[in-house]
Amino acid sequence: MRTVFTVTLQSSGRQFPLRPGETVLEAAQRAGIALPYSCRAGVCGSCKATLLEGHCEYPRNPPVALSGTPASQHAILLCQAVPTSDLRIEAREVTSVEDITRRQLDVVVSDKRLLAPDVVGVWLTPAPGQPRLQWLPGQYLDVLLDDGRRRPFSIANHPGADGVIELHVRHVAGGGFTSWVADTLKVGDALRIEGPLGTFVPREDSVRPMIFMAGGTGFAPVKAVVEHFIALGTRRPMRVYWGARRAEDLYQRGLAQGWMQRAHALSFEGVISDPEQAPAGLRVGLVHEAVLEDQPDLSGHDVYMSGPPAMIDAGRKLFVDAGLPEDRLYYDSFDYAPDVLAQILAGRAGIAER
Ligand SMILES: Cc1cc2nc3c(=O)[nH]c(=O)nc-3n(C[C@H](O)[C@H](O)[C@H](O)COP(=O)(O)OP(=O)(O)OC[C@H]3O[C@@H](n4cnc5c(N)ncnc54)[C@H](O)[C@@H]3O)c2cc1C
Numbered sequence: 001m002r003t004v005f006t007v008t009l010q011s012s013g014r015q016f017p018l019r020p021g022e023t024v025l026e027a028a029q030r031a032g033i034a035l036p037y038s039c040r041a042g043v044c045g046s047c048k049a050t051l052l053e054g055h056c057e058y059p060r061n062p063p064v065a066l067s068g069t070p071a072s073q074h075a076i077l078l079c080q081a082v083p084t085s086d087l088r089i090e091a092r093e094v095t096s097v098e099d100i101t102r103r104q105l106d107v108v109v110s111d112k113r114l115l116a117p118d119v120v121g122v123w124l125t126p127a128p129g130q131p132r133l134q135w136l137p138g139q140y141l142d143v144l145l146d147d148g149r150r151r152p153f154s155i156a157n158h159p160g161a162d163g164v165i166e167l168h169v170r171h172v173a174g175g176g177f178t179s180w181v182a183d184t185l186k187v188g189d190a191l192r193i194e195g196p197l198g199t200f201v202p203r204e205d206s207v208r209p210m211i212f213m214a215g216g217t218g219f220a221p222v223k224a225v226v227e228h229f230i231a232l233g234t235r236r237p238m239r240v241y242w243g244a245r246r247a248e249d250l251y252q253r254g255l256a257q258g259w260m261q262r263a264h265a266l267s268f269e270g271v272i273s274d275p276e277q278a279p280a281g282l283r284v285g286l287v288h289e290a291v292l293e294d295q296p297d298l299s300g301h302d303v304y305m306s307g308p309p310a311m312i313d314a315g316r317k318l319f320v321d322a323g324l325p326e327d328r329l330y331y332d333s334f335d336y337a338p339d340v341l342a343q344i345l346a347g348r349a350g351i352a353e354r
């Protein structure tokens with residue numbers, strides 16, 4: 001296949017070729033180079049990088065996550081940018097995920113339990129004859145649907161010898177796959193998955209204290225990363241915040257409280273946004289506000305956050321305003337799947353053109 005342009009990464013000097021029509025992220029993945037990403041649809045901003053030389057265009061989705069970014073920052077979205085010349089970019093490389101090969105495999109549902117009124121826990125084991133999935137704590141997988149569409153879900157545990165994968169699936173109103181999981185999926189059913197995906201993984205090359213912020217089922221990858229640091233015996237302080245509307249939505253609160261006995265310096269706070277639904281002892285408010293009330297200056301921290309796009313957007317803006325360098329903010333935004341976002345964005349563009 002003909003290559004058209006070359007991308008050079010400023011910090012490491014690594015280079016990779018692009019095929020016609022490829023995004024920078026796709027070409028990097030093909031070359032085995034891990035650059036940060038989450039939604040793959042242009043809306044979450046986790047793949048934001050700086051363009052130092054060259055030009056690109058956005059023929060797929062519009063770069064929604066760049067809105068409000070001053071042109072002087074020369075920002076690009078790696079998941080959508082298709083180069084029209086050679087590029088030189090400044091992007092964070094996540095080398096820790098590069099050693100693990102992404103693969104498709106068949107799995108079987110070994111357990112399914114209601115965790116909260118609208119959340120089911122689903123446990124998957126490799127189908128007979130299939131290899132175990134390898135992943136780093138915090139990564140996600142795609143469930144492959146029969147019609148070629150995919151639905152992303154974070155893996156809530158860290159890899160073990162039994163190969164079991166734990167998912168926390170929230171039932172989305174009007175959502176095709178999550179409705180089917182809630183109503184129809186049963187133990188023994190087979191699914192096809194692809195993984196591991198994503199770059200929301202532990203950064204072990206830091207000595208800074210860590211803050212973890214989860215919203216709803218955003219608890220899943222946070223759980224995996226926190227349990228990884230606990231297992232490592234880290235002495236770095238960890239403050240974990242988990243926000244939800246009602247107390248029953250903090251569906252593994254007992255487990256999170258138990259971490260405080262197992263770790264050197266770990267605190268856990270459940271934060272309830274609906275004051276009518278908060279029992280005594282639980283904090284009331286928005287979870288990102290609780291983080292900032294406790295730590296108004298974030299300049300000395302690493303922050304990991306995962307959950308609904310509105311929470312992620314608030315954290316991206318307010319935590320950086322509170323002194324957190326952008327390259328120490330790691331996040332997964334639980335947006336809808338790329339095909340749905342593409343349709344929604346195309347609909348918006350259609351309305352705007354009329
Ligand atoms: C990296 C990542 C990790 C994630 N991890 C988790 C996790 O661990 N747990 C979890 O619960 N969720 C997670 N999510 C979110 C999860 O992937 C979505 O909730 C899921 O894809 C919804 O699938 P669905 O088929 O049920 O809904 P869909 O059928 O995709 O519909 C989603 C919503 O969009 C609406 N919609 C669909 N098509 C259109 C359209 N054309 N125009 C307008 N509206 C439309 C539907 O009515 C519905 O409200 C994650 C997302 C990402 C990106």
Ligand code: FES
Binds near residue numbers: 043044047
């Ligand atoms: S905007 Fe590119 S991965 Fe989300």
